[in-house]
Amino acid sequence: MITVKNLSRHYQMGPTIVKALDDVSFTIEGGEFVAIVGPSGSGKSTLMNILGCLDSPTLGSYVLAGEEVSHLKPNQLAEIRNRRIGFVFQSFNLLPRETALENVELPLIYQGVPLKERKKIALAMLERVGLEGREKHIPSELSGGQRQRVAIARALAASPSILLADEPTGALDTKTGVEIMELFHALHKEGSTIILVTHDPGIARQAERVIQIQDGRILKDLPSKEWAA
Amino acid sequence: MKAGALVENIRMSVRSIASNKVRSFLTALGVMIGTGAVIAMLALGAGAQKSVEGSLQALGSNLLIVYSGQPRGGALIRRSTTNIIPTITDADIEAIRRLIPNLITSLAPESSANGQAKFGSTNVNVTIVGTGVDYPLIRNVRPVTGSFFTPADLDGKKTVVVLGAQVYQDLFQNAGDPLGQKVRLNGLSYRVIGVLERKGNSTTDSSVFVPITTYKRYVSGADKYALVNVQAASVEVMREAQSAIEKELLRLHRLPTMDSADFYIANQLDLLNTLQGVAGTFTLLLGGIAAISLIVGGIGIMNIMLVSVTERTREIGIRMALGAKTGDIIAQFMTEAIILSVGGGLIGIGIGYGTSWAFSKFGGIASEVNLLAVILSFGFSVLIGLFFGGYPAYHASRLDPIQALRYE
């Protein structure tokens, strides 16, 4: 499903080069539930952005569903983001003036799905994340947990092959975080591939596999049981 | 782009415009004023052109005036004709008359002198004009009371007079029936047979008209005429009539070319062209100034769109993260700019119509909204939306999704 090989992402900061990612390689199969952990500034978001085709690596290869995507043009990347990837952000990133339903429709709009069908799918997704009856609300009328549910519904709308979540519970209280994690578990059971960044070892343990990175390099890549031990 | 995407873009743009109504209004205001100004100014120009044509028609139609002497400026009607040294002879008149009916329909010789008109104890300075019976027809001036003199008056050298409107007002204070009254011109008594309509030009209104034969007998002994009013048979033959008259008179006066001629012909066409040229320049000038304001309006749109792109950087980032392509972002912001400028343009058309109407109604200025001007300025405002919305839209589409998502 995902194969990265010798992946690096460098930032030129004046005279020095910051190696946000430094020679990272791994493979993630379809249906896996992977947690990425590491201290702040270790390169987790950088890795997620590349996996999510929001960014391109400086060096190395990234093969997604059999296609090398590391050198694609912006519009080709947009196409992949639109059809293959569902991204959930720490800060939700909902459009503040659009309703929950309209937010969920967004990826479908860019796919050119006709209005009626789009509404139907979006409604089903909102129902899936437990938000039936809230489709007319705008984000400011929803709680943090509800907003993140809208964001997850939006990530699911285009039926992507991978769900990427960068600290999806980071902005939520513990109880709401647990509810969101339950949703991810349910999605995983239904067959979704999930890659999730977290600070919280307790959340990392809930995944099947943990990739721990430090200073842009992979420190450990273990099944969660072994990692926790 | 798919048709559905266009509908989607319009929906998003309307939402974004509606969510910031005051700003959207101010943004479109520049285009409104610009479009309105273009339409109103062109209407004013068209009105000026119309009224120029109208006042020229009032002088008479297809008018040629054969003047004695050397050309004096470009005026068709000379303000004062009393100081012309007459050079046009009876033989000239006969030669011109022979051009009837192919080239001309009628003619009326004219000579004039300063004089005094007296009625009762009232004295007025007037221009005494001697002319022929066709003068009212050629110069488009009708008696409102009584009638102009007849061929019989002319043949009999009758002492009859037709008063200009101002002369009538001054002598009779607009009171009483002037017909049959006796008015003294330079001491000799004339019977009033008519009063002319008011033309609004002092030359006609402050003149009195007597048969040319009477004029030659009692007012001036000269047997030449100062000028001849000629009506050409049609607009098409005006030039031909002019050159035919020139040829005849040059021959009769034994002169080689018009350069040395002791007469010249003023042609209504020339004047019409000159005045239309002036009115055209006027229109162009006004329209040009208004068009500049339209461009300034466009710059206003660009300014606000750039601010809007900056403010909505995060929104752009989110849309890109969800799969919006360069073209989608460009289309979204372009649609917004075009809706603003088209909306502004439509309101501007209303403003233009209103202003033009107000000019005519309250300013007494002729103005006429031209459909072409409406279409043109509206099209122009759409182009302005495209052009000035283009850069901000392009700018938005070039944002880096990650940078845009991080933007606070």
Ligand SMILES: Nc1ncnc2c1ncn2[C@@H]1O[C@H](COP(=O)(O)OP(=O)(O)OP(=O)(O)O)[C@@H](O)[C@H]1O
């Ligand atoms: N646009 C950028 N320009 C320069 N350096 C950057 C840029 N983005 C990230 N970095 C650097 O790359 C390194 C990794 O950043 P990254 O955001 O991936 O960390 P992270 O693991 O997600 O941290 P956190 O847990 O705090 O979110 C950091 O040192 C950061 O300063």
Ligand SMILES: [Mg+2]
């Ligand atoms: Mg991070």
